[in-house]
Amino acid sequence: MHLQENIPLAPLNTFRLGGPARFFVEATSVTDVQEAAAFAQSKNLPLFVLGGGSNLVVADSGWPGLVLKVAVLGIEQRPGHDNEGKLLFEVGAGESWDRFVSQAVIAKGAGVECLSGIPGSVGGTPVQNVGAYGQEVSQTIESVEVFDRNDGQVRELCRDACGFTYRSSIFNTTERGRFIILRVAYALTPGGEAHIDYADLKRHFEDRETRPNLAETREAVRHIRARKGMLIVPGDPDCQSAGSFFKNPVLTESQHEDLRKRVAAKRLTLPIYPGLEKSSKVSAAWLVEKSGFDRGYGFGHVGISSKHALAIVNRGGATAAEVLALKDQIQHRVEEIWGVRLEPEPVMVGF
């Protein structure tokens, strides 16, 4: 284990902000992870597990304890198929998620093609059950290998044990901070069809007569994401962000009824969330835009992406305090006008 001190965290997160880590370890093996966890425990230091840094707001004061960056690599395609005829991949938590998706598509394994272009590491995907364009990782995760900080053991959690729901799992709720994810196993459908259910994707392919394959779907998703500033493109000022800053709120029936009344009173129409016509999940982007925060809105170093109303961006030189001030302003105005409290999606580190 190579222990470093006072390492700046801004270059290690996609928002490009925040202060330093008091201690820092990049763990390339399970032994490194075990040693780093033991070091933090022996010194009574708070431990933060870092993946690709694409879903974080790091405090300007940084992290007072140990930041453990998980860099366990390897993409292994298990020979043959499992009992249900699935194609199995075991992937190190430190691998780039999009590199894995690319390999899965080349191997003609269906199930993750719509998740192309999501930044970050493989180990970060189970944490908030990443999803996009009608797919979520919980649909293909077979198991997650973890280091359990409670007893120092390495164990395998099956999909059901992970408690996946929308943008949530045991890793960011009930067991937050307990498990360090080492590897994730995904079961894909060999030769399966691409999942084209989402409106943007259907529109992209509307002139096609034949069904797009996995590689074409991957390219289409990356193309649509780039247009929305949801693909990390070097030099694009709209992608210094943590992606969508707010989750789409899931309302109770009475909250939904209240929102419908407020929307009708303003002679507007609430958009129906694609694929979720019967659910009470509403579009956070719509609520933000209809509260006066247009794309490109902002002051000083922070603003809203010019391509997507849901992304708060660092326009250069922003502090975490400025990001949180804009977040508070948006939350306050949306709640005042629509009666809905938006919940941030990124993880707040060191506040």
Ligand SMILES: Cc1cc2nc3c(=O)[nH]c(=O)nc-3n(C[C@H](O)[C@H](O)[C@H](O)COP(=O)(O)OP(=O)(O)OC[C@H]3O[C@@H](n4cnc5c(N)ncnc54)[C@H](O)[C@@H]3O)c2cc1C
């Ligand atoms: C431009 C952009 C677009 C995005 N689009 C999407 C999208 O379409 N859908 C979506 O769901 N998300 C999206 N995101 C958010 C983000 O990419 C995902 O949440 C991603 O999975 C985070 O992974 P990460 O490795 O970067 O995690 P980090 O940001 O490093 O960490 C996030 C959380 O996961 C924990 N964590 C990370 N690795 C591990 C590990 N090995 N073990 C235990 N805990 C760990 C951290 O402690 C932290 O709590 C987007 C972000 C950006 C910047």
